[in-house]
Amino acid sequence: MTPLDYEYLQKLLKDRSGLVLSADKKYLLESRLLPLARKAGVPGITDLVQKMKAGSDSLINDVVEAMTTNETFFFRDKTPFDHFKDSVIPELIKARAGRKSLRIWCAASSTGQEPYSLAMLLKEKAAELAGWRIEIIATDLSPEVLEKCKAGLYTQFEVQRGLPIQLLVKYFKQVGTMWQLNADVRSMVQFRQFNLLQDFTALGKFDVIFCRNVLIYF
Known part of the structure; x- marks a missing residue:
């Protein structure tokens, strides 16, 4: 070269x-x-x-x-997800009680483990969020990884990286040698191809933005 x-x-x-x-x-x-x-x-x-x-x-x-780095895993680094579960969700439930809706954006969602981790945490709060409209928008530059995201199908190695066993048993079913997220969890996430150099206006407003997969590498 x-x-x-x-x-x-x-x-x-x-x-x-x-x-x-x-x-x-x-x-x-x-x-x-x-x-x-x-x-x-x-x-x-x-x-x-x-x-x-x-x-x-x-x-x-x-x-x-x-050249795009697609490294990701469930509940990556644990602490941000604990903070989301223990502090952010309870505060948002109080702050958004009037409108009963939440919008979350996962930028550079890669193969989907980050938005699906958030979806499972919100499922765990189902009783408190009954009647709420929950939207998780997950975007990535790569059409290839987005196809994997939509299928919600992961290898044994992928589900062993960060995913607690109780959530694996509760929200996944085994398909041959793979593990697939249940349809109700998959339906909580909308996947879209999006370049972060584009104007964000069309995506709308969000209550929470996860952009850790971007910041780690940029």
């Missing part, structure tokens, strides 16, 4: 996704884009860049998606 190739990719990724790659991240680009180059039938990143410059929008989207 030439310095000009790297410069082109840096600018493209910043413009398309907000991702800023410093000069020492060439190894990261190479490790993620070389498999994509082979898949596109070219020997290296320089050839990949040439194809992108020739106007291949689908390839550009694939490159942006390949």
Whole structure:
């Protein structure tokens, strides 16, 4: 990869996704884009860049998606979710008692563990939230991970990362070697493709915004 190739990719990724790659991240680009180059039938990143410059929008989207970090797990780091359960929900129940509605946004929801963790916590408060309108909007740049989100289907490894066993038993059913979230929990979350560089106005107003998966990496 030439310095000009790297410069082109840096600018493209910043413009398309907000991702800023410093000069020492060439190894990261190479490790993620070389498999994509082979898949596109070219020997290296320089050839990949040439194809992108020739106007291949689908390839550009694939490159942006390949550079997106989709690391996430249920109840990630535990403390923010404990705070949501023990402090935020009780305060919101009091503050929004007049309108009986809550809107929550999970930005960069990745494969869905964060919004589904919030949905399960709200399910646990079902008695206190009876008659309330609950909306959880989960957005991500990647259409591929959003498809996984909608299915609510996770491997044994994924459900073992952070998910308490009592919630696994209560809200999941086993499907072969996988675990699927019950339909009533899945229906609490709306998944939408959204680029965080876009105007947020169309998403509306929210009572709570989880953007930890963004802040951790940016």
